[in-house]
Amino acid sequence: MWQSPSMSYQPPMSNDEFRRAGHEMIDWIADYWERVEDLPVLSQVEPGDIRASLPTSPPESGEAWSDIMSDVDELIMPGITHWQSPNFFAYFPANASPPSVLGELMSAGLGVQGMLWATSPACTELETHMMDWMIDLCGLPDRFRSGGAGGGVIQDSASSGALVAILAARERTAGQWRWDELVAYSSEHAHSSMIKGCKIAGLTEDQVRSIPSDPTTHAMDAQALRRAMEEDIVAGRRPFFVQATAGTTSSTAFDPVHEIADICKEYVAWLHLDGAFAGAAAVAPEFRFVNDGLERVDSYTFNPHKWLLTNFDCSMFFVADRQPMIAALSVLPEYLRNAASDEGAVVDYRDWQIPLGRRFRALKLWFVIRTHGAEGLANFVRSHVDMAKNFEAKIEAHPQYEIVAPTPLSLVTFRHVGGDADNERIRDAINNGGESYITHTKLNGQTVLRLAIGAVRTEQRHVDATYNLLAALA
Amino acid sequence: MWQSPSMSYQPPMSNDEFRRAGHEMIDWIADYWERVEDLPVLSQVEPGDIRASLPTSPPESGEAWSDIMSDVDELIMPGITHWQSPNFFAYFPANASPPSVLGELMSAGLGVQGMLWATSPACTELETHMMDWMIDLCGLPDRFRSGGAGGGVIQDSASSGALVAILAARERTAGQWRWDELVAYSSEHAHSSMIKGCKIAGLTEDQVRSIPSDPTTHAMDAQALRRAMEEDIVAGRRPFFVQATAGTTSSTAFDPVHEIADICKEYVAWLHLDGAFAGAAAVAPEFRFVNDGLERVDSYTFNPHKWLLTNFDCSMFFVADRQPMIAALSVLPEYLRNAASDEGAVVDYRDWQIPLGRRFRALKLWFVIRTHGAEGLANFVRSHVDMAKNFEAKIEAHPQYEIVAPTPLSLVTFRHVGGDADNERIRDAINNGGESYITHTKLNGQTVLRLAIGAVRTEQRHVDATYNLLAALA
Numbered sequence: 048m049w050q051s052p053s054m055s056y057q058p059p060m061s062n063d064e065f066r067r068a069g070h071e072m073i074d075w076i077a078d079y080w081e082r083v084e085d086l087p088v089l090s091q092v093e094p095g096d097i098r099a100s101l102p103t104s105p106p107e108s109g110e111a112w113s114d115i116m117s118d119v120d121e122l123i124m125p126g127i128t129h130w131q132s133p134n135f136f137a138y139f140p141a142n143a144s145p146p147s148v149l150g151e152l153m154s155a156g157l158g159v160q161g162m163l164w165a166t167s168p169a170c171t172e173l174e175t176h177m178m179d180w181m182i183d184l185c186g187l188p189d190r191f192r193s194g195g196a197g198g199g200v201i202q203d204s205a206s207s208g209a210l211v212a213i214l215a216a217r218e219r220t221a222g223q224w225r226w227d228e229l230v231a232y233s234s235e236h237a238h239s240s241m242i243k244g245c246k247i248a249g250l251t252e253d254q255v256r257s258i259p260s261d262p263t264t265h266a267m268d269a270q271a272l273r274r275a276m277e278e279d280i281v282a283g284r285r286p287f288f289v290q291a292t293a294g295t296t297s298s299t300a301f302d303p304v305h306e307i308a309d310i311c312k313e314y315v316a317w318l319h320l321d322g323a324f325a326g327a328a329a330v331a332p333e334f335r336f337v338n339d340g341l342e343r344v345d346s347y348t349f350n351p352h353k354w355l356l357t358n359f360d361c362s363m364f365f366v367a368d369r370q371p372m373i374a375a376l377s378v379l380p381e382y383l384r385n386a387a388s389d390e391g392a393v394v395d396y397r398d399w400q401i402p403l404g405r406r407f408r409a410l411k412l413w414f415v416i417r418t419h420g421a422e423g424l425a426n427f428v429r430s431h432v433d434m435a436k437n438f439e440a441k442i443e444a445h446p447q448y449e450i451v452a453p454t455p456l457s458l459v460t461f462r463h464v465g466g467d468a469d470n471e472r473i474r475d476a477i478n479n480g481g482e483s484y485i486t487h488t489k490l491n492g493q494t495v496l497r498l499a500i501g502a503v504r505t506e507q508r509h510v511d512a513t514y515n516l517l518a519a520l521a
Numbered sequence: 522m523w524q525s526p527s528m529s530y531q532p533p534m535s536n537d538e539f540r541r542a543g544h545e546m547i548d549w550i551a552d553y554w555e556r557v558e559d560l561p562v563l564s565q566v567e568p569g570d571i572r573a574s575l576p577t578s579p580p581e582s583g584e585a586w587s588d589i590m591s592d593v594d595e596l597i598m599p600g601i602t603h604w605q606s607p608n609f610f611a612y613f614p615a616n617a618s619p620p621s622v623l624g625e626l627m628s629a630g631l632g633v634q635g636m637l638w639a640t641s642p643a644c645t646e647l648e649t650h651m652m653d654w655m656i657d658l659c660g661l662p663d664r665f666r667s668g669g670a671g672g673g674v675i676q677d678s679a680s681s682g683a684l685v686a687i688l689a690a691r692e693r694t695a696g697q698w699r700w701d702e703l704v705a706y707s708s709e710h711a712h713s714s715m716i717k718g719c720k721i722a723g724l725t726e727d728q729v730r731s732i733p734s735d736p737t738t739h740a741m742d743a744q745a746l747r748r749a750m751e752e753d754i755v756a757g758r759r760p761f762f763v764q765a766t767a768g769t770t771s772s773t774a775f776d777p778v779h780e781i782a783d784i785c786k787e788y789v790a791w792l793h794l795d796g797a798f799a800g801a802a803a804v805a806p807e808f809r810f811v812n813d814g815l816e817r818v819d820s821y822t823f824n825p826h827k828w829l830l831t832n833f834d835c836s837m838f839f840v841a842d843r844q845p846m847i848a849a850l851s852v853l854p855e856y857l858r859n860a861a862s863d864e865g866a867v868v869d870y871r872d873w874q875i876p877l878g879r880r881f882r883a884l885k886l887w888f889v890i891r892t893h894g895a896e897g898l899a900n901f902v903r904s905h906v907d908m909a910k911n912f913e914a915k916i917e918a919h920p921q922y923e924i925v926a927p928t929p930l931s932l933v934t935f936r937h938v939g940g941d942a943d944n945e946r947i948r949d950a951i952n953n954g955g956e957s958y959i960t961h962t963k964l965n966g967q968t969v970l971r972l973a974i975g976a977v978r979t980e981q982r983h984v985d986a987t988y989n990l991l992a993a994l995a
Contacts, residue, residue, distance in 0.1 A: 056904040058618070058977075059892040062551045065619035069551070072623050073543030076630030077536045090642050094866040097646035105654040108894040112620075115891050119627070123884075126643025131632045138640075138856070141878075143632030144532070145539035146586075149546050153593070155625040155832045156550030158605045158617030166612075168564050169600025172571035180579040203677065204876035214721060226723050227701065239854040240877055246849065247688060247875065249700050249723020296856050352878075358629045359878055375720065380713040382612070382770055382962040382971075392568040401721065401875055402678035403714055404615075404826075404833055410597075417589050418533040420582040430530040488856040497856075503532075 059109040068112050075116070076148065080504065083132045087481025090128045097126040128484070133504040136513060137486040139296070139324045139458075140501035142351070143358035146418040150411025151358055161405045164393035165385040171394055174201055174409035177416070181363055184421055185329035188342040191365035193394075199365045200399040201408045205323040206240035207401055208348035208364035209290060213244045215346070215372035216288040216317030224285045232256045232275060233290040234267035236297050238321055241290040254284075262491050265300035265452055267291065273310050286316045291344070293337050294325025297488040297497070298452035298460045301325075304340025312343075322349040324501070326363070328456050330355070331425040334432070336455070354457075354501045356415045356427060361408055364399075373398045431457035431500045434510045438498060441514050447521035451490055457500040460490065463521060467494040473520045483513040533583040542586050549590070550622065554978065557606045561955025564602045571600040602958070607978040610987060611960040613770070613798045613932075614975035616825070617832035620892040624885025625832055635879045638867035639859040645868055648675055648883035651890070655837055658895055659803035662816040665839035667868075673839045674873040675882045679797035680714035681875055682822035682838040683764060687718045689820070689846035690762040690791030698759045706730045706749060707764040708741035710771050712795055715764040728758075736965050739774035739926055741765065747784050760790045765818070767811050768799025771962040771971070772926035772934045775799075778814025786817075796823040798975075800837070802930050804829070805899035808906070810929070828931075828975045830889045830901060835882055838873075847872045905931035905974045908984045912972060915988050921995035925964055931974040934964065937995060941968040947994045957987040 060068065100122045130141045161170035178199025179192055191197050202208045213231065220229060226249060233241045235257045245255045256279075258272045276286040289311050291302040304320060311318040320341065326349025328334035341347060347365045351357035366372055377398040379388075387393045397403050419427070435457040442448045442461045452460045463469045470487065474496055477483050486497050500510060534542065574596045604615045635644035652673025653666055665671045676682045687705065694703060700723060707715045709731045719729045730753075732746045750760040763785050765776040778794060785792040794815060800823025802808035815821060821839045825831035840846055851872040853862075861867045871877050893901070909931040916922045916935045926934040937943045944961065948970055951957050962969050974984060 055907075056897070056900045059894075059897055060619040062554055062619070065554075065623075066547055066551050068619070068623060069547030069626075070544045072626055072630075073540055073547060076627070077540050077543070079630060080536055080539075089639075092642050094638065094642070094861060095646070097643045098650050101647070101650050104657050105890050106894045107896055109897050110891045110894065112892065115888060123643045123647065126641065126646060127631060127633060128639070128641040130634055130641070131630075138634075141632050141634050143629060145534040145536070145542070148626070148629045148632075149539075149542060151629040152543075152546055152622070152626045153550070155617060155622045156546075156553060156605075157601060158615050158622075158832050159601060160604055160612075160615050160833065164568065165563075165602070167600065167602040167604070168566050168568070169571045169597045172569070172600060173575070173597065176572050176575050183578050204878045206876040206878070210721075210875065217723070225701065227699065239852040239857070243850065243852045243877075246852070247684075247721065249691070296854075358632050359634065359880055360876075376717065378713040378717045378720070380770075382960060383713070387568060401684065402680040402834075403717075404678045404680070406833055414589060416579050417584045418586065420580045420584065422581055423530070423533055423583050426530045433529075486856060 060112065080131060083129050084134065086129050086132065088129050088132045088134050088484035089478045089481065090126050091481065092126050097122065131502065131504065133502055133506060133509040134483045134513065135502045136498045136500060137484045139353045139499050141359050142354060142356050142501070142503050144356035144415060144503050146414040147357040147411040150414040154407040154410050157407060159407050161407055162397040162403050163383060163385060163388060163395045165387050167407070170407045170409065171396055173413060174396065175394060177409045177412045178363065178365070180416060184416070184424065185326070186332065186335050186338060187365065190342065190367045191347070196369065197365065197367040198369050199363060200396055202348070202362040202364045202400060203360040204362050205238065205321060205348045205350055206243060208362055209240045209319060209321060210244035210247055210401065211364060211372060211399070212317065212319040212346040213248045213288055214375040215366065217248060218371040218375035219317065220285060220287050227254070228283070228285050229287045230254050230256060230279045230284045231288040232258055232272055232286065234258050234260050234292060234302055236260050236265055236295040236300060237290050237292050238296050238323065260300065265295060265298050265490060267302040267307065269303050269306035269310065272307060276310065276314055280314070286314050288317045288319065290319045290321055293320055293322035294456065297490060299325055299456050299458045300452065301455065304344065308340055308343035318344045319346045320344040322347065324350065324353045325456055327351060327354040328428050330421065331428050334428065334456065351412060354428065355424065356419065356503060357411050361412055431505070434505070434507050435459050435500050437507065438510050438514055445518060445521065448517065451495050459498045460495050462493065462495050470494045470496055473517065476520050477516055483516055534586065554605060557603050558608065560603050560606065562603050562606045562608050562958035563952045563955065564600050565955065566600050571596065605976065605978065607976055607980060607983040608957045608987065609976045610972045610974060611958045613827045613973050615833050616828060616830050616977050618830035618889060618977050620888040621831040621885040624888040628881040628884050631881060633881050635881055636871040636877050637857060637859060637862060637869045639861045641881070644881045644883065645870055647887060648870065649868060651883045651886045652837065652839070654890060658890070658898065659800070660806065660809050660812060661839065664816065664841045665821070670843065671839065671841040672843050673837060674870055676822070676836040676838045676874060677834040678836050679712065679795055679822045679824055680717060682836055683714045683793060683795060684718035684721055684875065685838060685846060685873070686791065686793040686820040687722045687762055688849040689840065691722060692845040692849040693791065694759060694761050701728070702757070702759050703761040704728050704730060704753045704758045705762040706732055706746055706760065708732050708734045708766060708776055710734050710739055710769040710774055711764055711766050712770050712797065734774065739769060739772050739964060741776040741781065743777050743780035743784065746781060750784065750788055754788070760788050762791045762793065764793045764795055767794055767796035768930065771964060773799055773930050773932045774926065775929065778818065782814055782817035792818045793820045794818040796821065798824065798827045799930055801825060801828040802902050804895065805902050808902065808930065825886060828902065829898065830893065830977060831885050835886055905979070908979070908981050909933050909974050911981065912984050912988055919992060919995065922991065925969050933972045934969050936967065936969050944968045944970055947991065950994050951990055957990060
């Protein structure tokens with residue numbers, strides 16, 4: 048017979064203690080956002096420093112909350128690279144606005160699973176609704192609306208969206224082609240997630256083609272794409288997937304989507320458009336060039352967690368025909384069966400993504416959209432494009448620097464005329480000084496500096512301060 | 522020349538407003554946890570109800586925070602299935618304890634990206650440290666420690682962990698076997714994520730084998746596994762991956778890991794162990810039978826978000842040899858290169874997972890472990906096993922119900938003796954009544970009810986109340 052254990056579970060933090068600690072945490076975050084401007088943007092610790100400060104073994108008994116919070120300040124914070132600093136200009140930004148953080152908090156407190164409609168109908172329906180709202184906000188094609196054959200879903204990242212697109216595209220060829228006969232294409236400047244997605248899906252390196260780009264615009268050379276596809280067809284292979292990019296990571300170059308769509312239509316290849324950063328700009332009507340050709344693609348992704356005030360993870364993934372995606376991802380065991388799903392009356396988002404479980408991510412997007420309104424969202428991206436244009440003009444006017452690619456939005460790519468070593472020196476001096484953080488890329492074989500404007504708290508004065516650093520280091 | 526836009530961005534929620542709204546949100550969550558016991562566990566809305574209550578189009582201007590919170594209460598809450606209810610006994614639980622919610626909140630406020638060590642060293646190092654702590658807490662094999670050839674990482678889910686394991690296993694065969702020659706195996710009761718992972722990785726249905734289980738224990742029949750592998754070898758195929766389960770979803774059955782490991786060793790197949798729910802029990806030394814054979818597996822996963830007080834997503838993934846995993850997932854574009862990575866002195870977790878980006882999930886696990894201590898964590902799982910044993914004894918004593926599988930931990934599988942229709946009727950009556958929520962599965966072809974105990978706030982009285990409902994419906 049079972050013997051009850053001698054000790055029962057006592058929650059170490061009561062609801063009242065949660066209220067106290069929670070209020071403190073909210074204030075800690077607000078304080079952090081107020082002081083983050085003055086912290087060194089790039090963490091200056093050495094590998095192993097953080098771990099060396101932590102106890103080797105976990106505690107046997109519970110510890111006081113105040114000790115934990117002290118350790119956050121003393122042991123963890125020196126190891127943080129401050130993505131929420133207004134002086135963060137590296138990679139692309141990771142937005143975390145106040146209403147989105149409250150949405151993430153509410154989602155954690157509710158702690159619901161959205162794998163099936165039935166496991167929390169509001170989690171699924173608010174998400175579908177937000178994806179339809181995003182179509183209105185960004186002027187996206189109606190073919191992505193939930194009422195038709197397509198639809199939208201929140202993914203954790205554009206990487207996962209690309210993978211889902213690859214899997215749906217592969218599914219469309221099932222029964223007609225062996226999977227080792229398939230070939231995928233993207234520009235040499237496409238995000239690495241496309242290659243990673245192909246690797247995951249079981250394509251080997253010789254099934255993925257990197258198409259050259261125009262040396263001035265850095266956009267994909269559509270004729271080179273056509274030639275590559277034709278060569279593969281002649282060799283008995285099957286072009287099945289093309290990833291075009293609306294705003295590359297290196298320089299926000301825009302691939303010629305219409306030309307690429309013509310080619311994809313001719314050869315029946317799935318066309319996925321990656322607008323991870325730039326797509327958000329479409330909330331301002333004057334930047335809707337980022338949507339150019341979108342009505343002709345099979346799938347599309349962009350990330351509000353990059354440039355639309357919503358904390359990671361929140362990536363929009365739209366598809367024109369959801370059937371091949373669902374066929375690629377659906378597995379239905381008995382323990383997940385339920386009446387609503389069996390009747391086909393509902394969306395079960397588990398079949399639209401890689402994992403089974405999912406958080407209630409639509410809440411934070413709903414909070415961001417409602418607190419800002421369409422107008423507020425548009426002004427957010429406008430303000431960054433404005434800062435970028437000002438910065439670009441100053442760089443152009445500086446004798447030691449040159450702009451190396453167009454600045455369609457808020458990423459400025461530039462270089463010191465002295466050569467790669469000078470640019471690396473300048474980058475390291477800026478980043479090690481802690482006042483600003485920029486990253487580099489390669490364009491036409493040269494090291495190029497990137498200033499990506501898009502953090503929630505960045506103002507003109509922060510961009511000016513970084514310009515002044517660059518001028519001083521020139 | 523660029524014209525500055527006429528309107529600049531005005532954040533709709535200032536830091537001070539965030540403090541006020543944040544304190545309210547913390548109290549809203551604490552209030553919710555206090556009243557959730559009395560809410561109908563399974564949402565009673567019909568498909569489309571939630572969407573019908575929302576405005577068709579997004580707002581043009583920002584809205585007041587108080588209106589948004591009213592809408593949460595009035596429009597969203599009726600569509601929530603309450604996973605945090607103490608009367609939630611469906612599927613497996615989704616834990617969200619107070620300290621873990623504060624960890625999620627801090628992570629959102631910091632808004633850092635942990636894709637590379639350099640992009641926030643503390644995010645990576647605290648995660649590595651927590652994975653090593655978990656080895657101590659659960660008595661896991663040293664081969665998973667970060668100091669050796671293996672290591673641990675937080676995945677979003679056990680599904681993603683299974684996929685990463687499949688990819689690493691496939692990588693080990695690269696250059697020797699074509700990928701359409703590979704075959705994967707799991708028991709008929711393995712989680713569907715294994716089949717989904719294989720589909721994603723490019724295996725077709727005829728490359729995945731479902732191995733029969735023992736009709737009494739529901740554990741994989743190891744001899745049937747051996748026969749299936751031998752048949753495939755004779756047919757020129759390559760057995761490359763076996764997923765064993767420590768605690769199946771249907772009945773927490775434990776596959777015979779030692780026997781399976783012998784077979785995997787003989788045929789050089791990767792052995793992945795899925796302990797998604799049950800693995801957490803190892804925090805109590807008397808339940809370490811869940812680790813049986815673990816020192817012989819190639820990879821292992823279990824979910825603190827299921828049964829260790831940490832809100833979704835927080836899935837532990839351990840690997841004995843990290844090299845094939847990194848080879849399968851690493852792609853290094855220029856814009857992600859940095860000195861620390863180039864020197865090989867650090868872990869870059871982007872190469873341990875499907876997406877590129879990642880949140881600072883180690884914070885919430887750190888908060889949970891430190892507030893509870895080893896002792897508090899052990900008492901948490903003990904209390905649930907105790908409730909399950911009490912419930913099991915009552916069901917056994919009831920003339921109309923029978924226990925249908927062993928209860929090694931806190932999931933009780935049982936059925937009404939009247940047959941499938943009676944069990945479905947009872948399940949629906951309970952779930953539609955709103956006082957409790959249970960789900961079903963099939964064992965030996967029969968519909969079986971599952972009572973999964975593990976929610977953070979469940980006490981003996983909640984289990985007793987569900988037993989009383991069952992008795993009244995018998």
